[in-house]
Amino acid sequence: MAAEVIDGAAFARDLTRELTAKVADLASQGTVPQLAVILVGEDPASQTYVRSKIRAARSVGIRSVEHRLDAAIAQDDLLALIVRLNSDAETDGILIQLPLPPQIDVTKVIRAIDPAKDVDGFHPNNVGQRVTGAGGIVPCTPKGVMLLIRSVVANVEGLDALVIGASNIVGKPMADLLLTAGCTVTTAHIKSVGLPGICRRADIVVVAVGKAGLVRADWIKPGAIVIDVGINRVISPCGQSRLVGDVAFQEAVGVAGAITPVPGGVGPMTIACLMINTVHAAIERRGLKPVLSAVISAR
Structure with a gap:
């Protein structure tokens, strides 16, 4: 029996539809959430990602301000902008759209951001709060992945x-x-010994390693939930370019219980969760009463 294909694009549309209404509620109270996007250099992939994020922000009513900086910018100038x-x-x-040019210390840049405005959830303060259960902004991709998993199995405790x-x-x-959700968790990587056997138990x-x-x-346990975060561009024998994930989808769909496609799975959820984090930041910074549903406010 073929796996359920988890439609992340449709899920993200539902989230942004609800978020649009909530942002309108905030606007009626005099608050329009604002997102500052910093792009350093002219990397084509980064430009594409930034355009999609700005487009998504505007579609839900978030004001976006783009800062395009030269690839040769000095680190001190970037820090001054932050x-x-x-x-x-x-x-x-x-x-801040990653990657950054080699003259920039990414760690210093991330640490320079006010943790309350760190909508990517990368600042050490947010990491520490999250790990200790004290709150903190959750990074967008993992947050989106958890929402997709819970759309298949609401309670993952013990899995x-x-x-x-x-x-x-x-x-x-x-x-x-x-782990916080109650799973028994194994973290592996591409060099882990016996990786196929480890995978068969899960x-x-x-999977998020960047290897098509x-x-x-x-490798997959029959009925398992498989979430593919990988995005890899491959060239077919006829010279056509296409995006694939880290999972051999056409094979895996016949074994898994549920699986995300690439594209159309995790990617749209990442952007939707960036919008959610931005609205959360606006609400919490300003001490406003939360206006988000339990589903999209879950951390």
């Missing part, structure tokens, strides 16, 4: 979960969210 945005009362969220990938952006926060598999087709059908 300081100005931190002190700007109208700015609720600050997003075996495997996260393949240990980045600060996806893998580590993803493992923490699953009820939930989240890494996870094969015979």
Whole structure:
């Protein structure tokens, strides 16, 4: 029996539809959430991602302000911009599109952002609060993944979960969210010994390593939930370019219980959760009464 294909694009549309109404409620009270987006350089992929984020913000009523900076910018100049945005009362969220040029220390830049405006959830203060259960802004991709998992199984307590990938952006926060939800969590990576066998034990598999087709059908426990975070561009024998994930989808769909496609799975949820985080930041910074539903306000 073929797996349920989890339509992240449709889920994200539902979230943004509700969020649009809530942002309109805020606007009627005199508050329009504002997101500052910083793009350094002219990397084509980064430009595409920034355009999609700005388009999404405007579609739900969030005011977006774009700061395009030269690739040769000095680190001190970038930090000075962040300081100005931190002190700007109208700015609720600050997003810095990664990667940054080599002369920029990414860690210093992330640490410079006001944690209350860190809508990516990368600041050490947010990481520490999240890990200790004290709140904190949750990174957008892991947050979106948890919403997709819970759309299949509302209560994941006691399930075996495997996260393949240990980045600060996806893998580590993803493992923490699953642990907090009551899963028995294993974190692995592409060099883990016996990875296929580890994968076969998991009820939930989240893979984010950037290797096309890494996870094969015979790695997957029948009925498992498989969430593919990978985005890889491959060229077909006839020279056509297409996006694929880290899971061999056509194989895995015949074994898994539920699976996300690439594209159309996790990607749209990441952007939707960025919008949610921005609205949360606006509400919490300004001490307003929450106006979001339990579903989209869950952390």
